[in-house]
Amino acid sequence: MIQFVMRRFLSLIAALAVSSVVIFLVIEVAPGDPASFMLGINAQPDTVAALRAELGLDQPKLQRYVSWVLGMLQGDFGISYTYRAPVGQMIADRLWVSLPLAIYALALSTLIAIPVGAYAAARRGRAGDMMVMGATQLGVAVPNFWFAMLLVLMFAIKLQWFSAGGFPGWEAGLGQGIMALSLPAIALALPQAAILARIMRSALLDVLGEDYMRTARAKGLSRPRAIWRHGMRNAMIPVLTILGLQFSFLLAGAIIIEQVFYLPGLGRLVFQAITQRDLIVVESVVMLLVFTVIMVNFLVDLAYLWVDPRLRGDG
Amino acid sequence: MKGVLFLPRTIFIGGAITALFLLAALLSFIWTPHDVTGVAIAQKLRPPFGDFILGTDHFGRDLLSMVMVGARVSLAVALVAVGIGMGLGVPLGLAAAARPNAWWSDAIMRLNDLIFAFPALVIAILITASFGASALNAIIAIGIFNIPVFARLSRGAALALWQREFILSARVCGKSDLRISAEHILPNIANILIVQGTIQFSLGILAEAGLSYVGLGAQPPLPSWGRMLADAQTMVSFAPHLALVPGLAIVLAVLGLNLLGDGLRDVMDPRLKERQA
Numbered sequence: 001m002i003q004f005v006m007r008r009f010l011s012l013i014a015a016l017a018v019s020s021v022v023i024f025l026v027i028e029v030a031p032g033d034p035a036s037f038m039l040g041i042n043a044q045p046d047t048v049a050a051l052r053a054e055l056g057l058d059q060p061k062l063q064r065y066v067s068w069v070l071g072m073l074q075g076d077f078g079i080s081y082t083y084r085a086p087v088g089q090m091i092a093d094r095l096w097v098s099l100p101l102a103i104y105a106l107a108l109s110t111l112i113a114i115p116v117g118a119y120a121a122a123r124r125g126r127a128g129d130m131m132v133m134g135a136t137q138l139g140v141a142v143p144n145f146w147f148a149m150l151l152v153l154m155f156a157i158k159l160q161w162f163s164a165g166g167f168p169g170w171e172a173g174l175g176q177g178i179m180a181l182s183l184p185a186i187a188l189a190l191p192q193a194a195i196l197a198r199i200m201r202s203a204l205l206d207v208l209g210e211d212y213m214r215t216a217r218a219k220g221l222s223r224p225r226a227i228w229r230h231g232m233r234n235a236m237i238p239v240l241t242i243l244g245l246q247f248s249f250l251l252a253g254a255i256i257i258e259q260v261f262y263l264p265g266l267g268r269l270v271f272q273a274i275t276q277r278d279l280i281v282v283e284s285v286v287m288l289l290v291f292t293v294i295m296v297n298f299l300v301d302l303a304y305l306w307v308d309p310r311l312r313g314d315g
Numbered sequence: 316m317k318g319v320l321f322l323p324r325t326i327f328i329g330g331a332i333t334a335l336f337l338l339a340a341l342l343s344f345i346w347t348p349h350d351v352t353g354v355a356i357a358q359k360l361r362p363p364f365g366d367f368i369l370g371t372d373h374f375g376r377d378l379l380s381m382v383m384v385g386a387r388v389s390l391a392v393a394l395v396a397v398g399i400g401m402g403l404g405v406p407l408g409l410a411a412a413a414r415p416n417a418w419w420s421d422a423i424m425r426l427n428d429l430i431f432a433f434p435a436l437v438i439a440i441l442i443t444a445s446f447g448a449s450a451l452n453a454i455i456a457i458g459i460f461n462i463p464v465f466a467r468l469s470r471g472a473a474l475a476l477w478q479r480e481f482i483l484s485a486r487v488c489g490k491s492d493l494r495i496s497a498e499h500i501l502p503n504i505a506n507i508l509i510v511q512g513t514i515q516f517s518l519g520i521l522a523e524a525g526l527s528y529v530g531l532g533a534q535p536p537l538p539s540w541g542r543m544l545a546d547a548q549t550m551v552s553f554a555p556h557l558a559l560v561p562g563l564a565i566v567l568a569v570l571g572l573n574l575l576g577d578g579l580r581d582v583m584d585p586r587l588k589e590r591q592a
Contacts, residue, residue, distance in 0.1 A: 015429055023441065030445035141517070141569035143524050146544055146562040149551055157552045245431070252436035256525050260548065271529060274444050282444040286437055293432045 001305065001312045012298045019290045024065050027283045033057070034081045037277050055081070068283075077284040082276045087284050090269060095288075097167055098265035101181050101188070102254045106247065108189035109196055114239070116193070117200025122227060124205060132197065139194025144253050148187035148260040155183060165262040184261045188253050192246055199242045203235040210234070236307045244300030248293040326578030332571025336564075340386035349377035351384050351538060363556050370556045372546065378560045381538045385561065388450055388539040389568070392532070393519025395454050397512050400461020405508065407462070408469030409500060412477060413492040424470070427463035435460040435522045439531040450539070453532035457522050461515050468511055472504040506583035513576035517569045524565050540565050 035051040036043060052058045056067065071078060077087035120132040156164035162183050170177045207213065208231060216226040255267035262268075266285055273281035305312055354374045363370040369378040407427075411420040439456035446452065473496070476482060485495050526532035527541030535542065540561040547557035 011425070011428075014425075015432060018429055019432060026441045026445055137573065138566075138570065141521075141566045141573060143521050143562070143565055145525060145528055146558070146565065149544065149548065149558050149562070153551055153555055153558070248432070248434045252434040252525075255436060256529055259529055267529070270440055274440065277444075279444060282440065286441055289434075289437050290432050293434070297432070 004305070005302065008298060008301050012294060015294050016291060019294070020069055020287060021065070023283060023286050023290065024068065027279050028061060030277075030279060032277065034277065034279055038081050055079070072284070072287065078280045080273075080278055080281050082273070082278040082281075087281055090281065091266070091284060091288060094264060094266045094269045096170060097181075097263050098251075098254050098258065098267070100177075101184055101258070101263070101265065102247070102250050104178075104181055104185040105188035105192065105250055105254065106243075108185055109193040109246075109250075110243065112189065112193040113196035114200055117197040118204055118227065118232070120197065120201045121204035121208065122223075129201075132201070136194040136198050139191050140198075142191050144187050144191045145256050145260050147191060148184060148257050151183050151187050152260065165260070167261075167263050180261075180263075184254075184257045184263065187260070188250060188257055192250060192253075196239065196242060196246065200235065200239050203238040204231055207231045207234045233307060237304065240300055240303055240307065244297045247296045251289060251292060323578045323581045325574040326582065329571050329574030329576070329578055332567060333575055336386050336390060336568045336571065339383045340390050343380070343383035343387055347377070347380035347383050349380045351376050351380045352536065362554075363560070369560045370554075372543075372557055373550060373554070378543075378556070381543060382540070382560060382564045385538045385540045385543060386564070386568070388527070388533045388537060389520050389523050389541075389565070392450055392453050392457065392523040393516050396457035396461055396519045396522075397515050399454070399458030400465045400515060401508065401512060404462040404465025405469045405501075408466040408471075409473055409496045411466070412470045412473035412500070413496050415474065423466065427466050430459060430463045433459070436525065436531075439526050443531045448531055448534055450527075450533040450537065453523050453526045456526065456531075457519050460522070461519070464515060465508070465511065468507060469504055472507055473500045476500050476503055510576055510580045510583060513572050513579060517572035517576070520565060520569055520572070 033048070033052070035055060035057055036048050039048055039051060049058075056064060059067075068078070075088055077091065079085070080087050080090060083090070116132055120129045123129045152164050155161045163180065167180050168176045204227070208227070213226060213230060216230045217223065221229065254265065255270070257263075258265040258267035259271070266289075270282060270285045273279075273285070348368075354376070355371075356374070358371055359373050361371040363378075369382065371377055372381070407423050411423045414420050435456045438459050439452055442452045442455060477500070482495060482499055485499055490498070523532055523539070524541035524544070527539045528545045530545070532541060533539040543561035544558060547554070547561070551558045
């Protein structure tokens with residue numbers, strides 16, 4: 001088991017290292033010089049040179065890469081070209097919107113998908129199953145940002161239960177914050193739940209055919225109890241895998257959905273940074289997103305150990 | 316061989332919807348009900364089912380015509396991205412399966428894991444930051460995202476085939492791994508590749524819509540479904556049809572492809588049907 005964790009940990013580090021090089025190189029080939037862009041076309045050459053030195057742009061590539069990575073490891077993401085503010089602080093502020101949104105949506109979609117998928121599997125081929133499958137077929141085809149617009153139209157404009165967008169900040173109180181994130185989270189969660197419910201259903205159907213399920217019934221467990229005690233846990237492995245893969249979609253989805261609700265999250269930050277050519281912000285946000293995805297998949301691998309004791313033994 | 320009448324209904328429904336969108340996109344090159352480049356303020360924001368079947372936008376452009384032209388971008392981006400994913404992913408997967416013990420086989424699969432950490436949106440953000448926004452970025456971003464999908468799928472399927480007798484006999488005949496992969500493995504995994512291709516095609520349409528919605532894909536004046544939705548956003552309270560029309564186009568196109576994919580899978584791989592039904 002320790003070997004398994006160690007091996008996964010090493011590949012986690014390798015993946016992060018390679019990703020950081022790729023991100024650095026792609027941003028590096030960007031045409032144009034951030035310093036002259038910041039100062040405008042009328043800037044004197046020596047002013048540009050001075051700013052380049054201040055930003056560290058005059059150093060060789062390798063040195064800049066190393067100092068970027070070392071900085072990030074210490075929580076220093078550099079200084080924004082446009083705002084002249086620490087990038088780390090800017091990201092941290094926005095993260096307080098994007099991360100709760102992604103987690104809220106993940107929790108919602110899991111809470112919906114697992115019971116719904118299990119219900120469909122238990123009623124396989126009957127009316128309830130057909131309805132669930134039909135609804136999920138539709139759910140996977142709906143773009144979440146469009147669904148978000150429909151929710152705004154319905155619940156914010158027509159019924160006026162929620163505000164159409166914006167974020168009051170967590171200072172305004174936990175309830176207010178959660179309220180503001182509710183429509184975006186629902187918009188993100190429902191299409192994801194459709195995919196997850198389908199996975200849950202087919203995973204549970206696979207498990208239901210196993211011998212140990214018959215044994216569980218034979219020793220006198222009722223069908224629901226057998227599904228709950230023996231079926232669910234075994235069906236969780238494919239579900240966990242998809243959950244890990246889905247997190248990256250959820251994060252990307254959150255960034256897009258923030259635009260629908262005018263939420264001041266990472267999405268707004270990164271799209272503004274692209275228009276303002278604030279490349280250091282783009283670079284850091286992308287690295288953070290990739291880091292999160294890699295990290296979540298690492299945690300999913302560790303979760304296998306918890307769900308499936310067979311993996312704990314060897315290798 | 317089954318007769319046409321015994322094919323699953325989903326193939327007909329999905330196929331018909333997909334064909335409809337492909338035809339509309341092709342037709343838009345030579346004819347659209349109205350011009351989509353001109354501005355006619357006098358007829359702006361007309362509701363659907365009047366002179367204009369799907370209504371007009373804030374510039375007075377016919378929405379049906381725009382959806383038709385938009386279909387070009389959405390379908391072309393998604394289709395080329397599937398091509399990139401298959402073109403690079405399948406050879407990589409086949410190579411990794413042919414020599415599972417080689418060091419580069421492991422390297423290929425690690426590389427695939429790595430690409431999974433870059434969602435299409437993140438790739439698009441990176442490329443756009445460096446080279447500016449265009450429909451080409453969307454193609455590259457979604458295409459790169461497709462590579463590991465096809466690499467994993469073809470490797471998994473090919474690994475199972477390499478254990479079979481007919482591959483062994485091909486080996487005994489002295490065929491190289493390359494020839495075996497091309498002549499025996501590839502034709503045998505073509506079915507699942509086609510099914511996955513349909514699924515990635517539909518995911519590509521969704522991804523393209525998302526990218527052009529946030530401005531990382533097709534740029535104006537080129538209409539695309541995602542951009543139409545972005546334009547509609549500020550007007551949704553008084554002209555909801557602006558958001559409904561392109562959104563429904565996306566849902567219908569994706570639904571059609573998914574149904575087609577399901578149907579094809581049922582025909583090509585009856586074992587899966589057994590489990591799903």
